[in-house]
Amino acid sequence: MEEPVVLVVDDSPTVRKIVQLTLQRERIRVVTAGDGLSALAAVADEQPDLMLLDIMLPRMDGYNICQVVRKNLAYRDMPIIMLSGRDGIFDKMRGKLSGSTEYITKPFDSTELVQAVKRHLETPAVRERAAQRMASRQQRLRRRV
Amino acid sequence: MEPQGRILDGNLETLGLQSTLKMLALSGKTGVLSVTSGQERLAIFLQNGHIVDLDEPGAPAPDLIDMFRLLGRIPPQRAAELRRLAGANPATAIAIMVQMQLCAPEEMPRRTEFRVIQAISRAVRWERGRFEFHRDISPIQAHVGGPQHLFNVDHVLLEALRMADEWGRSGSLSLTRNTVARWLPQFDGDVTQLGLGREEIGVLCLSNGQFPLHAISYALLVSEPQVADIMRRLLELGLVEVVDAHLETELEHSLVNLITQSQHHLSQETRSNAEQRMLALVRTMGVCVNGLITHHARYARKLRGRGEVPQREVRRYLDATFGPVLAELERSFPRMDEVVRFSDGRLDYQELETLEKVVKGAELSDCLWDAVQLCSHFMRIVFDRVLNDEVGNSRVGHQFEDLWSAFLREIDEDMARLAYRRAATRVQQERAAQAQPGVMSGVPQAYGVAPDGRRRLS
Numbered sequence: 001m002e003e004p005v006v007l008v009v010d011d012s013p014t015v016r017k018i019v020q021l022t023l024q025r026e027r028i029r030v031v032t033a034g035d036g037l038s039a040l041a042a043v044a045d046e047q048p049d050l051m052l053l054d055i056m057l058p059r060m061d062g063y064n065i066c067q068v069v070r071k072n073l074a075y076r077d078m079p080i081i082m083l084s085g086r087d088g089i090f091d092k093m094r095g096k097l098s099g100s101t102e103y104i105t106k107p108f109d110s111t112e113l114v115q116a117v118k119r120h121l122e123t124p125a126v127r128e129r130a131a132q133r134m135a136s137r138q139q140r141l142r143r144r145v
Numbered sequence: 146m147e148p149q150g151r152i153l154d155g156n157l158e159t160l161g162l163q164s165t166l167k168m169l170a171l172s173g174k175t176g177v178l179s180v181t182s183g184q185e186r187l188a189i190f191l192q193n194g195h196i197v198d199l200d201e202p203g204a205p206a207p208d209l210i211d212m213f214r215l216l217g218r219i220p221p222q223r224a225a226e227l228r229r230l231a232g233a234n235p236a237t238a239i240a241i242m243v244q245m246q247l248c249a250p251e252e253m254p255r256r257t258e259f260r261v262i263q264a265i266s267r268a269v270r271w272e273r274g275r276f277e278f279h280r281d282i283s284p285i286q287a288h289v290g291g292p293q294h295l296f297n298v299d300h301v302l303l304e305a306l307r308m309a310d311e312w313g314r315s316g317s318l319s320l321t322r323n324t325v326a327r328w329l330p331q332f333d334g335d336v337t338q339l340g341l342g343r344e345e346i347g348v349l350c351l352s353n354g355q356f357p358l359h360a361i362s363y364a365l366l367v368s369e370p371q372v373a374d375i376m377r378r379l380l381e382l383g384l385v386e387v388v389d390a391h392l393e394t395e396l397e398h399s400l401v402n403l404i405t406q407s408q409h410h411l412s413q414e415t416r417s418n419a420e421q422r423m424l425a426l427v428r429t430m431g432v433c434v435n436g437l438i439t440h441h442a443r444y445a446r447k448l449r450g451r452g453e454v455p456q457r458e459v460r461r462y463l464d465a466t467f468g469p470v471l472a473e474l475e476r477s478f479p480r481m482d483e484v485v486r487f488s489d490g491r492l493d494y495q496e497l498e499t500l501e502k503v504v505k506g507a508e509l510s511d512c513l514w515d516a517v518q519l520c521s522h523f524m525r526i527v528f529d530r531v532l533n534d535e536v537g538n539s540r541v542g543h544q545f546e547d548l549w550s551a552f553l554r555e556i557d558e559d560m561a562r563l564a565y566r567r568a569a570t571r572v573q574q575e576r577a578a579q580a581q582p583g584v585m586s587g588v589p590q591a592y593g594v595a596p597d598g599r600r601r602l603s
Contacts, residue, residue, distance in 0.1 A: 003233045013551040014408040018401055021544055025397075027205060027233065085409060107409035110401045134232070 003029040004121045004130055007048035009039040009065065010083065011057050015106075019052060022110045023117060036060025043069060047133070048078065049126045050117060053100070055084040055091070063098040070099035079120035083108065150176070150280035157182065157274040162265070163302055165276055170194040170298035176281065182274030187264055195295035199261045207360035209235040215350050216364065219247050235363075254294035259366050262301055263359070266308035266369075267322070311370035320358060320373045326385040327354030327539045339382060348375045352385045354393070354539035396444045396535060400545060403440055404552055407433040411555060419566045420501075423513035426559055427497055430520035434492045434527050438463055441531045442490065460490035470526050478515040485519060494520070510567060517560060525553065 006028050008019045013034070020030040031046045033039040035058040043051070051069070055062035062082060069075045079101040084091060087105040095103045102116055120126075153165075162180060166189070169178060173194035180187045188200040210231065214224040223245070231238035239256055242248045328349070341349065344367050351361045358376065362369045379385045410429040417425065442448065442459045464487065471487045484496045497516050501509055528549055536542040 012408060012412065012555060014404065014548070014555055017548040017551040018405050018408070021548055022401060029232070085412060106412075107402075107406045110398055110405070140230075 003027055004049040004126060005029045005031060005046055005133075006117060006121075007031050007033065007039065007042050007046060007051045009033045009036075009042075009051065009057065009062070010054040011035060012054075015054070015083070018110070019113065022113060026114055026118070028117065028121070034058075036062075036065050039065050040068060043075060047074075047129070049129055050079045050081065050120055052081050052083050052113075052117070055082060055086065055095070063094060066095070066098040066100055077125050079123075079126075081116055081120065151277055152176070152280055153276075153278040155276060157271055157276060160276075162268050162271065162276065163306075165278075166265075166298050166302060169278060174278070174280075176279050178276060178278045180268055180271070180274060180276045182268075182271035185268075185271065185274075187268050189261075189265070192293070192295060194298065196261055196298060196301055197293050197295060198257060199264050201264055206233055206235050207356070207363050208233070209238050209364060212351055212356060212360065212364040213242075213247075215353065216347060223247065255366065256363070257294060258296050258301070260363060261296060262304045262308060263362065263369060265301060266305035266312075269302075269305055270309055270312075308368050308370065311368060312373075314370075320376055320387070322357065322359040322362075322369050322373075324358045324373070324376065325354060325356065325388040325390060326352040326358075326376055326379070327388050328352060328537060329383060329386050336384070339384075344371070345375050345378065348372055349379055349384060352376070352379065354388050354536065354541050392444070392449070393536070393541065396440075397541060397545075399440050399444070401548075403433070403436040404548060407436065408552055408555065411552075411559070419563060419570065420510055420513055422559075422563060423510075423517050424497065426556070426563070427494060427513070427516045427520050430517075430524045430556070431492055431494045434520065434524050437524075437527050437531050438467065438491055441466075441535070444535050445531075446534050463490035464488070466530065467527060470530075471523055474519055474522050474526075478519045480512055480515050481519050484512070485516060492520075492523070514563070514567065517563070521556060521560065524556075 006019075006023055008016050008030055009032070010016050010019075011034055016032040016034070020032065023030050031042055031048065033042045037059045039051075039053070039057070040060075042048070053062045053065060057065070060068075062084070066080055066082075069078065069080065080099065081102045081104055082095045082100040083104050083106060084095070085106040092103045101120060104113065104116060153169075155165075157180070165178065169191055171194065175192050175194075178189040178191060180189070184203075186202045188202065190197045190199065210219070210224050210227050213219045214221055219227065219242070227238055227241055227245075231241050236253075236257070239248065239253050243250050243253055336349070344365060347365045347367070348361055351364060356364075358372050359369055361367075362372045365372070367375075376385065380387065407429060410432055411426075413425070442463060445462065447462060448454050448459060468487045471485070471492070475482050475485070484494075484500070486493045494516070497513070500512055504512055532542055532545055532549075536545070
């Protein structure tokens with residue numbers, strides 16, 4: 001079974017490392033981005049199965065990234081979990097309106113994070129994407145061989 | 146609904162795996178033999194009565210790339226590239242390594258055969274369970290992507306039974322195929338003087354608290370019972386210890402959450418003046434240090450496995466471990482003597498909260514800057530000691546070092562910004578003092594402090 005891919009977007013290298021360490025232990029491949037524009041580039045390059053998105057980011061904030069990603073048909077169903085230090089109802093509502101699937105408040109508990117990620121990764125659409133990725137990888141490999 | 150193409154099924158009690166495989170081999174069958182026993186599952190792919198490959202659904206694939214990197218078979222840069230190309234699939238990794246000329250082409254079938262023998266040696270010991278044989282060959286086509294090698298069933302069975310016997314004879318009954326070992330940080334002898342053989346060194350290299358015994362066996366192509374015997378020897382030599390997986394998970398969870406909270410603490414209150422920011426930084430580091438110490442009180446090697454240890458003893462241990470470190474550091478920051486203390490098993494920095502009532506202006510700023518530096522040094526030392534004692538020089542240890550470095554980088558960036566702000570303020574105040582001839586160059590005046598001792602707003 002191909003590993004699912006999660007994109008972590010946060011300007012803090014510590015948060016990126018924490019999430020990477022936590023999810024890699026669950027056999028989830030993690031790719032990271034430190035700002036809004038790199039996040040959009042990573043979505044196109046890595047085609048992640050899920051995105052963990054901070055709100056306060058340099059160059060483009062989390063709400064805007066969420067809206068841009070949702071406009072692309074290919075990623076309309078990709079789960080987006082917002083990770084934010086803001087825990088007000090307004091922020092959560094704004095996250096929801098911009099298209100996020102779930103909202104987790106920082107500082108998060110690692111078990112809570114893993115549970116949320118797994119819940120959204122265990123869907124037929126994600127499994128299908130992973131199978132497609134594996135098939136294309138094998139095709140690439142065959143071409144190389 | 147009945148699965149399509151099923152031509153044979155039954156219980157392992159009535160017809161064992163050995164007999165079933167032999168029967169399928171004799172009749173030259175092609176298809177998939179699925180065997181289940183409790184939680185364990187195995188799918189053996191047959192082609193014209195020969196084994197082509199095998200799949201263990203639900204069993205995590207060994208991280209061959211990382212193990213080869215640790216063994217020095219592939220350089221770290223190539224490891225990253227390989228991981229990107231191969232993902233988590235060890236068979237794909239081997240195929241690419243052959244392509245990159247990192248291993249010989251004959252290693253591919255050797256590894257598949259080894260994996261098949263290992264898995265079947267385990268399955269022949271299953272006494273209860275079910276088997277099913279399906280003619281459907283689509284799983285084989287999907288699984289075996291590259292060139293196929295056919296393995297003789299009789300040969301595989303013979304080797305598997307020999308290996309199963311080895312497990313029975315092995316003196317390492319307490320070790321299982323899932324045992325994880327880790328290097329002991331306390332070992333201070335010379336490993337080269339111990340007369341370890343090549344395989345023993347291999348097992349030692351891979352005992353990093355991450356890879357289970359069966360993964361090490363696959364990486365080294367040494368049977369699982371042999372690896373268990375080597376591990377037992379390394380345990381006797383005091384080179385490794387068996388990892389308590391439950392404790393380790395708990396410990397990692399606690400440390401990850403502690404760093405998450407510290408980072409969150411750090412990211413708050415960024416818009417404030419230099420003194421407030423310094424105080425906030427001290428609080429962040431203080432909370433982090435006390436968190437680390439509370440964590441260590443639970444997981445320190447000396448306090449583990451002793452049931453409930455009296456609090457007085459825990460505090461004594463913590464004071465003896467960390468108290469002298471702080472005292473030593475305070476020699477470089479004499480202003481912090483008695484202001485920041487280590488007592489009752491925790492860092493006490495409460496005096497800093499009321500420092501502004503005692504000192505003002507530049508003196509306050511300098512004191513807080515000393516506190517920031519002292520806490521920064523102390524926090525680093527505490528983390529190093531805690532990590533070294535609890536997980537040692539293992540892979541988990543290295544992962545936490547990585548994570549810790551990221552957190553320290555954020556602290557350092559904050560400190561650098563503060564140092565810059567302090568320097569800029571000082572230059573500004575010196576210039577202002579020079580521009581006002583006749584003003585006495587006393588310390589409070591030069592640093593922009595009003596005669597009543599309160600800072601001027603700049």
